[in-house]
Amino acid sequence: xxxxxxxxxxxxxxxxxxxxxxxxxxxxxxxxxxxxxxxxxxxxxxxxxxxxxxxxxxxxxxxxxxxxxxxxxxxxxxxxxxxxxxxxxxxxxxxxxxxxxxxxxxxxxxxxxxxxxxxxxxxxxxxxxxxxxxxxxxxxxxxxxxxxxxxxxxxxxxxxxxxxxxxxxxxxxxxxxxxxxxxxxxxxxxxxxxxxxxxxxxxxxxxxxxxxxxxxxxxxxxxxxxxxxxxxxxxxxxxxxxxxxxxxxxxxxxxxxxxxxxxxxxxxxxxxxxxxxxxxxxxxxxxxxxxxxxxxxxxxxxxxxxxxxxxxxxxxxxxxxxxxxxxxxxxxxxxxxxxxxxxxxxxxxxxxxxxxxxxxxxxxxxxxxxxxxxxxxxxxxxxxxxxxxxxxxxxxxxxxxxxxxxxxxxxxxxxxxxxxxxxxxxxxxxxxxxxxxxxxxxxxxxxxxxxxxxxxxxxxxxxxxxxxxxxxxxxxxxxxxxxxxxxxxxxxxxxxxxxxxxx
Amino acid sequence: xxxxxxxxxxxxxxxxxxxxxxxxxxxxxxxxxxxxxxxxxxxxxxxxxxxxxxxxxxxxxxxxxxxxxxxxxxxxxxxxxxxxxxxxxxxxxxxxxxxxxxxxxxxxxxxxxxxxxxxxxxxxxxxxxxxxxxxxxxxxxxxxxxxxxxxxxxxxxxxxxxxxxxxxxxxxxxxxxxxxxxxxxxxxxxxxxxxxxxxxxxxxxxxxxxxxxxxxxxxxxxxxxx
Ligand code: SF4
Ligand code: SF4
Numbered sequence: 100x101x102x103x104x105x106x107x108x109x110x111x112x113x114x115x116x117x118x119x120x121x122x123x124x125x126x127x128x129x130x131x132x133x134x135x136x137x138x139x140x141x142x143x144x145x146x147x148x149x150x151x152x153x154x155x156x157x158x159x160x161x162x163x164x165x166x167x168x169x170x171x172x173x174x175x176x177x178x179x180x181x182x183x184x185x186x187x188x189x190x191x192x193x194x195x196x197x198x199x200x201x202x203x204x205x206x207x208x209x210x211x212x213x214x215x216x217x218x219x220x221x222x223x224x225x226x227x228x229x230x231x232x233x234x235x236x237x238x239x240x241x242x243x244x245x246x247x248x249x250x251x252x253x254x255x256x257x258x259x260x261x262x263x264x265x266x267x268x269x270x271x272x273x274x275x276x277x278x279x280x281x282x283x284x285x286x287x288x289x290x291x292x293x294x295x296x297x298x299x300x301x302x303x304x305x306x307x308x309x310x311x312x313x314x315x316x317x318x319x320x321x322x323x324x325x326x327x328x329x330x331x332x333x334x335x336x337x338x339x340x341x342x343x344x345x346x347x348x349x350x351x352x353x354x355x356x357x358x359x360x361x362x363x364x365x366x367x368x369x370x371x372x373x374x375x376x377x378x379x380x381x382x383x384x385x386x387x388x389x390x391x392x393x394x395x396x397x398x399x400x401x402x403x404x405x406x407x408x409x410x411x412x413x414x415x416x417x418x419x420x421x422x423x424x425x426x427x428x429x430x431x432x433x434x435x436x437x438x439x440x441x442x443x444x445x446x447x448x449x450x451x452x453x454x455x456x457x458x459x460x461x462x463x464x465x466x467x468x469x470x471x472x473x474x475x476x477x478x479x480x481x482x483x484x485x486x487x488x489x490x491x492x493x494x495x496x497x498x499x500x501x502x503x504x505x506x507x508x509x510x511x512x513x514x515x516x517x518x519x520x521x522x523x524x525x526x527x528x529x530x531x532x533x534x535x536x537x538x539x540x541x542x543x544x545x546x547x548x549x550x551x552x553x554x555x556x557x558x559x560x561x562x563x564x565x566x567x568x569x570x571x572x573x574x575x576x577x578x579x580x581x582x583x584x585x586x587x588x589x590x591x592x593x594x595x596x597x598x599x600x601x602x
Numbered sequence: 603x604x605x606x607x608x609x610x611x612x613x614x615x616x617x618x619x620x621x622x623x624x625x626x627x628x629x630x631x632x633x634x635x636x637x638x639x640x641x642x643x644x645x646x647x648x649x650x651x652x653x654x655x656x657x658x659x660x661x662x663x664x665x666x667x668x669x670x671x672x673x674x675x676x677x678x679x680x681x682x683x684x685x686x687x688x689x690x691x692x693x694x695x696x697x698x699x700x701x702x703x704x705x706x707x708x709x710x711x712x713x714x715x716x717x718x719x720x721x722x723x724x725x726x727x728x729x730x731x732x733x734x735x736x737x738x739x740x741x742x743x744x745x746x747x748x749x750x751x752x753x754x755x756x757x758x759x760x761x762x763x764x765x766x767x768x769x770x771x772x773x774x775x776x777x778x779x780x781x782x783x784x785x786x787x788x789x790x791x792x793x794x795x796x797x798x799x800x801x802x803x804x805x806x807x808x809x810x811x812x813x814x815x816x817x818x819x820x821x822x823x824x825x826x827x828x
Contacts, residue, residue: 194645227716292816298807316636318638
């Protein structure tokens with residue numbers, strides 16, 4: 100047993116309103132420089148949709164993540180020799196066209212245009228070349244299913260669905276979508292790190308944050324292909340890869356990351372998980388159907404004396420253990436088993452978990468009338484979605500969150516439904532106690548649990564949502580530099596030269 | 603006197619500049635050590651240019667170094683006319699490939715606005731120098747036959763004498779000017795290397811082959827106490 104701490108995350112998808120505040124908060128802090136305009140370390144996609152960059156989930160094309168080859172776990176991209184051989188040209192690299200060409204507008208023209216018959220316009224100007232350009236697509240071009248025949252219809256997750264299920268999703272009265280906010284998952288088995296020949300990507304031992312060392316990156320570009328979530332980005336101006344840093348300078352001063360702090364829907368939770376580093380490889384090698392269960396298994400109980408003992412012996416600070424015991428992430432992921440990893444079949448063991456969306460109630464047009472269909476099926480009132488007639492096929496969600504294992508999702512949904520039925524019985528009163536009890540039995544939970552889930556979902560305070568552990572910057576500075584005094588009242592990178600090309 | 607400047611002073615100056623500036627840059631601005639890949643902005647033309655260029659030029663460079671460092675082995679290798687023929691033809695083909703691929707890369711930088719936007723003046727200088735150097739090399743191998751042989755008795759003794767700090771330039775001063783230009787061009791490239799993106803040539807990440815896949819960094823790796 101080798102217990103380590105990981106700063107981990109939960110996004111509750113039912114609460115995301117798709118406002119993109121998170122993306123903008125991130126952009127304003129980290130990616131407003133030349134070469135990073137197109138980078139959205141935090142982005143929010145509409146699902147079904149092709150996402151950002153286009154079809155990032157299609158690993159036939161991009162070859163991200165790991166693959167099981169018999170008993171071996173191999174990089175999907177290439178072997179180590181292959182990396183050196185392909186270093187001059189990486190066949191699997193997305194180009195700027197797979198994201199979008201960043202632009203601004205020629206605003207100046209509005210003021211300087213000579214007097215004429217027509218209103219002057221501000222034409223789009225490329226932020227790369229400085230030339231006028233035609234905008235063909237941009238970030239979130241397919242927001243809220245915009246252009247769905249092109250975008251939503253090409254979602255790689257639709258591949259396993261029957262024609263009937265597909266047409267069901269397109270039926271106008273049932274059209275359905277949800278938002279999927281994404282940041283780097285700060286994986287336990289990061290394939291971005293494994294793919295970098297220069298060892299520029301590193302996972303920090305103390306808190307699990309995955310970073311690109313800007314002084315060590317040589318633009319070999321393998322991390323971008325290696326990450327199956329396409330969460331490493333190439334700065335075309337400085338010639339360096341960049342990625343989400345989980346706002347570690349903010350964490351160091353006790354604040355949650357900017358996207359968490361600014362989230363309007365309050366969908367985000369941050370906390371520490373303890374995991375057994377000795378078991379990473381074994382878990383990553385599990386068969387597809389067992390991946391979610393195996394990943395839950397690697398997370399250790401922060402109240403278990405054995406775990407605590409091993410963590411202490413391995414140097415995990417006491418404050419980290421305290422934070423782990425208060426972690427909302429632990430509750431959602433391990434205790435209640437409600438939050439699932441995104442695409443566990445990439446085998447990177449992502450440490451960002453999602454509570455899948457319930458989606459609104461099912462409706463159909465019957466005899467020309469908008470009608471809530473099949474709502475009596477489970478003896479539930481129409482406002483409560485019954486699982487079998489959910490609008491979003493379970494198979495689609497299973498393709499996203501459980502490597503195709505629908506049972507895992509059924510269990511999660513039974514719980515979510517149970518909480519709804521139980522609370523409705525309490526507050527609205529149109530659910531009988533028997534019905535509520537039955538829902539709890541189906542969800543395999545107690546009334547107390549339902550209450551706790553409800554509280555942490557709907558009414559959590561900031562302190563309950565973000566349990567930021569002390570990152571021990573003082574200790575780090577002492578180890579690295581020897582002198583804490585010269586670095587007092589500082590946070591962040593300890594570098595004073597701008598990240599721009601100079602030679 | 604002029605020959606002394608060109609064939610003694612200049613090579614020493616070039617090497618000293620390369621080492622000193624290269625180390626200075628590595629220690630003071632490691633961030634700038636990058637291959638500055640532009641594949642992200644354009645990858646179709648690059649696929650035809652980059653890989654052939656790098657492979658061809660590395661093999662050619664390797665042959666030059668091979669003959670310089672172990673001239674005895676090279677000598678016996680080319681003692682057989684058939685083998686010399688094969689080496690000459692291969693070299694010629696590689697040089698032609700390199701020239702074509704490099705030409706393509708220059709064309710790409712000229713015609714793709716996105717790539718032109720990330721091309722600095724130093725990049726253009728480097729491209730022109732490389733193009734001239736490869737063209738000269740191809741010229742030499744085309745019109746001064748059996749370079750694989752006479753290289754061994756002209757440039758190799760000269761460079762060896764430089765390395766031994768007993769400069770001996772008699773073997774090179776009488777060569778045709780094209781050959782001389784090619785030799786001096788080589789040292790010019792060495793001299794500009796630390797000021798351009800060419801620095802990426804000395805940071806080939808071979809350690810990847812034996813390091814574990816995962817890289818975990820600790821401020822201080824805790825030593826387990828149980
Ligand atoms: S999600 Fe983050 S940690 Fe995981 S592989 Fe991608 S970049 Fe690396
Ligand atoms: S800020 Fe929160 S609610 Fe808004 S899009 Fe981002 S994750 Fe969703």
